[in-house]
Amino acid sequence: MSVSAEPRAAADGGRERSLWSRIDRGDLIRTLFVAVCAIAVASGLTGPWPAVPALAVVGLVVGxxxxxxxxxxxxxxRRMSMELSMLIAIAAAAAIGEWVTSLVITTFVLAAEILEDLSMGRGRDALTDLMAFLPDAVQVRDGGDVVTMPLARVQRGQIVVVGPGGRIPVDGTVVAGRSTADQSRITGESLPVDIAVGSEVFAGSINQVGAVEVRAERVGADSSYGRIVESVRQAQSSEPPVQRLADRLAAWLVSLALAGAAVTFLVTRDVTATISVVVVAGACGIAAGTPLAVLSAIARIARSGAFVKDGAHLEALSAVDTVVFDKTGTLTTGTPTVVGVRTVDGTTAEGLLVLAAAAESSSEHPLGRAVVAHARAQGLPVGPSAGFAYEPGRGVTATVAGRAVTAGNRALVPDAPETLEGQGTATAVHVALDGRYAGSVLLADVIRDTARQAVAELRGHGLRTLMITGDQEATALAVAAELGIDDVRAGLLPDEKLSAIDAERAAGRTLAMVGDGVNDAPALARADVGIAMGSGTDIARESADIVLISSDLDDLVRTVRVARRARRIVMVNFAGTIVVDLIGMVLAAFGLLGPVLAAFVHVGSETAFILNSARLIPARRTRQGRDRVT
Known part of the structure; x- marks a missing residue:
């Protein structure tokens, strides 16, 4: 039961709070005062008569x-509420001189309110903890100087300097320095990750060992951290369909209790039994437990590396039966990677890579850049080239160490073989030295490390998986077979992806669509739940209902799992409340449950259902990074 006019937000600046500090002092004093009045009235029933109702009235007025x-x-x-039914019960007990009963009921109601506030406060603390984490002021490079400015004034493109132990305040790219970063608040990954020039970092991460400079790309509310905060904030004010159902059910239960009390009085003429019927029936577990479950679930998801934009999306996710994946950038990294090198006799793989990388060093083509990046990652020297020339759709030519190097497709290297052993769906960059074919570098858009396990776990939860992609059918089928995806639609244009989503929904499927690109945005918006990769395009993230910050598909599985768990908890609360109320009302109507015991059953069931929802409240991390429940 909620009788607070406004939710109490934590005011500790994100610091660890004890249980005592969470309790509102006014509520505690009011509850203790009413309890003392109840004890005094109960022990003074043989005293002067006027003193008994006078003390009871004072306690009731205060409580x-x-x-x-x-x-x-x-x-x-014109709303039926538990506050109205409990007030009727308290007033009825007082009217027939059951002062102790009315005071005990009031005490139980106030005690339950404190418990509810504690539980909801813990859920809200997840938001407060997030909001207080980023620094108020940051260091920004201004020419040759480093100046301090408020975080709110940092603009996109500015260079932010973060020292060892500092909190990274923006999403961006490292442009100087090397360090490790604790990204557990954003990605849920407990182990630190190495960061260097070119690494992407997230606001809310902790820089651990070395100083780094970060070019701000998303700041404030646009950063990953800002969006997590906003998602939890919106969860407090949003009303998903399950919450509206909870409100209707609560009103129905209150109406049933009042009707049951009226029937009891008409049949038995027993005022005490009538009051007990009103007291025992309570929908407080539903009324308080449902928003607590939704808020806690969204906060838990935010802690594990994703943010849900609204409680309604969380509920929709819990009901999906099919997960639709884009391929490139979603199931795969979206970046070409060298997966093999094939050479002819007399040429080594390292030698071929050195020459190809040097020839491609001035290229802006994704395949050329991938060859250069791979050579450098292998510790091979990427020397200078001369006479660089790029032929669109064919490849590049250059002179490297006095040798003519050609790197491209068969249109530029005609003596290259049509197929290579182990090529599969990989793309070949053929290399010729002084006009003769010397070997090929094989590149492919590799599957994400977590994709196979994520698909397997989703299928283990009974979800059907479908891939829709604009890629060629052979590549799509190969990826689907490797991952164990149930169905594939390949060669689709953006409007055809949208048609595929419409067809699935027309067949009665409830869909979650996972994508990352501009061409996925319409499908993300049309699906029952749109889920965007954090590394995807801005329009994909804006079109989606849920965003996976780190683009880790493990986070998708965790999000689905939490959404389903939240729904199960709410349904258990619904069923439990109805059963307890109906049994309690029958017992009370037959005089087997007095008003005080009825109040105890009411508050006990409410407590059980609130604690059931509180199981979703995310653990808080200690400074050492270990999780514990507060």
């Missing part, structure tokens, strides 16, 4: 003020 305010608002709005 019921907040309940009365909300009950009056609900009455004016």
């Amino acid at each position: 019921c003020r907040a309940i009365l305010v909300e009950a009056w608002e609900d009455l004016r709005g």
Whole structure:
């Protein structure tokens, strides 16, 4: 039962809070005062009669003020609420002189309110903890100087300097320095990652050992961290369909309780049994447990590397039966990578790579850049070239160490073989030395490390998987076979991807679409739940309902798992509340459950269902990085 006019937000700046510090002092004093009044009245029943109701009335006035305010608002709005039913029960008990009963009921209601505030406060602390983590001021390079400025003033393109132990305040690319970063707040990955020039870093990460300079690319609310904060903030104010269902069910249960009380009185003429019927029936577990489950689930997902833009999307995800994947950039890295080198007699793989990389060193083509990056990653020297020439759609030519080097397709290297052993779906960059074919570098868009396990786990949860891609059918089928994907649609243009989504939905499927590119945006928006990779395009992230910050498909599995768990918890609360209320009302109507015991059952069931929802509240990390539940 919620009788607070406004939710109480944590005000500790994100610091660790004890249980005592979470309790509102006013609520605690009010509850203790009413409890003392109940004890005094119970022990003074043989004393002077006027003192008993006088003390009881004082206790009730103090304890019921907040309940009365909300009950009056609900009455004016013609809404059935638990505050209204409990106020009727308290007033009825007092009217027949059951002062102890009315005070005990009030005490239980106030104690339950404190528990609810504690549980909701822990869920809200996830937001407070996130908001307080980024520094207020940062160091920015201004020419040859480093100046300090508020984080709110940092603009895209500015160079932010982060020292050892500092918190990275923006999403961006490292332009100087080398270090390791703790990205656990953003990606959920507990181990630090190495960062160097060219590495992408996320706001909210902790720079550990060395100083780095980061070019800001997304700042403030646009950063990964800012979007996580906003997603949790919106979860507090959003009302998903399950919450509206909870509100309707709560109103129905209140109406049932009042109707049951009226029937009990008409049949038995027993005022005590009538009051017990009103007291025992409570939808507080539903009313409080449902928003707590939604908020806690979104906060937990945010801690593990994804953000959900609204509670409705979380609920929709829990109901999907098919996960649709784009291929390039989603199941694969989206970046060509060298997967093999084939040479003719007399040429070594290292020698071929050195010459090809030197020839491609001035190229802007993705395949050429991949060859250069691979050679450097292998520790091979990438020397200078002369006479560089690029022929669109064919390849490049250059002079390297006095030798004519050609790197390209068969149109530029006609004596290259049509197929190579182990080529499969890889693309070949053929290399000729002084006009003669010398070997080939094989490149492919490699599958993400976590894709195979993620697909397997999704299928293990009973979800069907489908790939829709604009790539050629042979490549798509090969990737699907390797990953174990159930169905494939290849060679699709963006509007055809949209048609594929429409066809699946028309067949009765509930879809989650995972993509990263501009061509995926329409399908992401049309699916029941759109899920974008964090490394994808801005339009894909904007079109999606959920964003995987680190582009790790393990985060997708965790998000689906949490969404389903949240729904199960809410459904258990629904069923449990109905069962407890119906059994309690029957027992109360037959005089087997007195008002005080009815109040205990009411509060006990509410406590159980709130604690059930609180199981989703994310663990808080200690400074050593270990998780613990607070």
